Each structure stands twice: as C-alpha cells, then as structure tokens.
Amino acid sequence: MQLTISPENPLEWLALRANLAPIPLLHVQIMPVLAKAVLEAADKGIFEAVKEGRKTLDELTTTLHLNRKALGELMGLLTAMGYFTYKNNQFSLTRMARRFTLKDDPFSVYGMMIFNNRVVWDWMNQLGNYLQTGEGIQYHDSLSTEQWQYYQEAMVAASSTEAREFGRRAPVPKGATSMLDIGGSHGQHSAALCRKLPALTSIILDLPPAIEQAAPLLARQGMGNRITYRPGNALTDDFGESAFDIVLLSSLAHHFTPEQNQLVTDKVARALRPGGVFIVNEFIRPELGAKPDLIGSSTDLFYGLSSTAGNYSVTEIQQWQQTAGLKAHKVISYRTMPGRVMVAAKK
Numbered sequence: 001m002q003l004t005i006s007p008e009n010p011l012e013w014l015a016l017r018a019n020l021a022p023i024p025l026l027h028v029q030i031m032p033v034l035a036k037a038v039l040e041a042a043d044k045g046i047f048e049a050v051k052e053g054r055k056t057l058d059e060l061t062t063t064l065h066l067n068r069k070a071l072g073e074l075m076g077l078l079t080a081m082g083y084f085t086y087k088n089n090q091f092s093l094t095r096m097a098r099r100f101t102l103k104d105d106p107f108s109v110y111g112m113m114i115f116n117n118r119v120v121w122d123w124m125n126q127l128g129n130y131l132q133t134g135e136g137i138q139y140h141d142s143l144s145t146e147q148w149q150y151y152q153e154a155m156v157a158a159s160s161t162e163a164r165e166f167g168r169r170a171p172v173p174k175g176a177t178s179m180l181d182i183g184g185s186h187g188q189h190s191a192a193l194c195r196k197l198p199a200l201t202s203i204i205l206d207l208p209p210a211i212e213q214a215a216p217l218l219a220r221q222g223m224g225n226r227i228t229y230r231p232g233n234a235l236t237d238d239f240g241e242s243a244f245d246i247v248l249l250s251s252l253a254h255h256f257t258p259e260q261n262q263l264v265t266d267k268v269a270r271a272l273r274p275g276g277v278f279i280v281n282e283f284i285r286p287e288l289g290a291k292p293d294l295i296g297s298s299t300d301l302f303y304g305l306s307s308t309a310g311n312y313s314v315t316e317i318q319q320w321q322q323t324a325g326l327k328a329h330k331v332i333s334y335r336t337m338p339g340r341v342m343v344a345a346k347k
Ligand SMILES: C[S@@+](CC[C@H](N)C(=O)[O-])C[C@H]1O[C@@H](n2cnc3c(N)ncnc32)[C@H](O)[C@@H]1O
Pocket: 140, 155, 156, 158, 159, 182, 183, 184, 185, 186, 205, 206, 207, 210, 232, 233, 234, 235, 249, 250, 251, 252, 255
C-alpha cells in the first residue's frame, strides 16, 4: 500500500512521464489543506452530524452553527476525498468514513484526529527549528493533563486496526502466561494476546500521567485484572529476571535514542524466560535509496520532530536484540498498515 499521485487517463500518464505536472504544487498547496479539512471536520462534529442519515447543507449549517459558504466548501472537498457522497442535495457518509471517522466505531481514528488538530498541528511550525538544531519537542515532558488525554485516545485510534492483526499474527509462545507491555498505554495489544492465550496476564509499564488517562481506555477492553498497570519509566526501571514469556515494545523505540534502546533491550533480555519472545513493533525507517515509502519516511521525520529520535531499520533493531544476547526470530510486516513491522527475537 502506498500514497501516490496517479494518472486517471493516458494523457495524464504522459504528462507525468514528461515531467509536465508540477508535483510540488500538489504537495504544498493541496495536501496540507486536505489534512486540515479532515481534522477540522472531525473536531467540528461534521461526521457525527451525518451519522444518523443524509443531511442537506442547510441542515448541517443549522445543526453545527457554522458559516454556510465555508461549510459548503469543506463539504465539497470532503466529498472529493471520499468521505461523503452527494445526491438529491443531501450528503451521506461513505462506508470508509462510517467505519473510521465516527467516535464510537471500534476502528475509529477519531481520537487521532482530535489530538492532531488540537495538539500536533502546532508542532509542525517547529520543523524548521528541528532541522537547524536537531532538537525535537520531547512532548512527553511538557503535555498538559488535557493533552495527555488527547494523546492516549489518539494511541487507541492509531492501533485499533493494528492490534487485531497483532493478536492474530504475533509470533508468541502458545503456552505464555506472563507478558510485559512497555509503554503499553491503552493495552489494546496486551488485550489482543490475552484473548488468544487463555493463561496469559500482562503488565503495562507506562509513565504515571499516561496511566491516569489510559486506565479508562483499558477498562473498555473488559479484561479485568488480567491486564494491570505498573507506573514507571522504561529507561530507569528494572524489569526483573526470567519473569516474562512475552515482552512488547510497541511504538516506543522511536522515542528513544539507539543507546536508550540498547539499554532497554538489555533489560528485556534479562527479564525474559528461556524461550520467551521480545517484539519491537514499529514503523520502519527505509534505508536511503531504498524503495520509496512515504509512511516510513514521514513518520521518521515526525518522530524526530516530536521526540528527537525517529524510526529505525529492521537491521538496527535486530542489532540491539543480538547485542543483548537474543536470537533473531521473525520479522512480520502488517497487511493492514503499510510500513509497520514486528521484529521478534527469542531468548
Ligand atoms: C506512541 S505511544 C504507544 C502506545 C502503545 N504501545 C501503542 O503501540 O499503541 C508511546 C507510549 O509510551 C509511553 N512512554 C513514553 N516514554 C516512556 C518511558 N520512558 N517509559 C515508559 N513508557 C513511556 C507513553 O506514555 C505512551 O503511552
């Protein structure tokens, strides 16, 4: 799966081949507007307003207390983007929008839309500074309570689809009874494995302000005391010795430097039981010159901006695991999320 600019007919194909289409204009003039339109639509409740059935522009204008002309422009764009259809003067949600934009759908990315609109959008202004200094925002040190809540809800949104595939395909021992989920937040990955392995219990190690906001999200999973929290810090806490059959580090390695990841992996190796599995679950940084991958490369830059670190290659992750005395086990690419990979090692 790739995000691409693709021709719709042979003449456009020729124009692209002949380098006649001003691609940068699409990137700088069109793409930021597309992203911001979807974010504002979610934040203004536009998707929710059409949830129960078709609505005219006048009805939406009245319900949402928005400017009719401006809303009409936004609805035109969202229709062109495939979020709505327009027939008989009425807008309806498409199948895609119904599944992914509504607050309560289990696959919804609504939480990510709100976090990105209210918190992350402003970070983009700091990209120039990041390029000059190499210093990222380090947002874990500065979020307000409200922003921690948006962040944790965004993490649920980001991983709902992935967690299902993780539960089905993660290469874990069938008889596993004990798991450590480092930076596990909402616990969707732990819950997916607990549903599959009846004897499994999991401990989520996360920062205290994260747990405060994530606990109600975990409660929604209905796993009772099979998944519990341990407030702490992965960089400074000891994980114990021969205590776990599974250790997961999902979307946290990109916040850590290579040295910090090595330190964490060394502690994981000690904490695993013989035969236990360590999974690093991440977007992968494409090597320079490798096949273009917009998702791997854009998340790499974004994590650099937000946390100073960034994505790593599969080889780098395996290097930490081997240095810690673990054996390479499996590398599994997600089918539902391009650029996303589980890198598993065994003790
Ligand atoms: C990007 S989220 C990933 C959440 C979840 N693992 C997932 O894959 O959806 C990173 C999580 O790691 C936590 N975190 C960040 N720094 C940490 C640290 N030093 N120790 C433990 N957890 C940390 C954050 O609070 C957050 O919940």
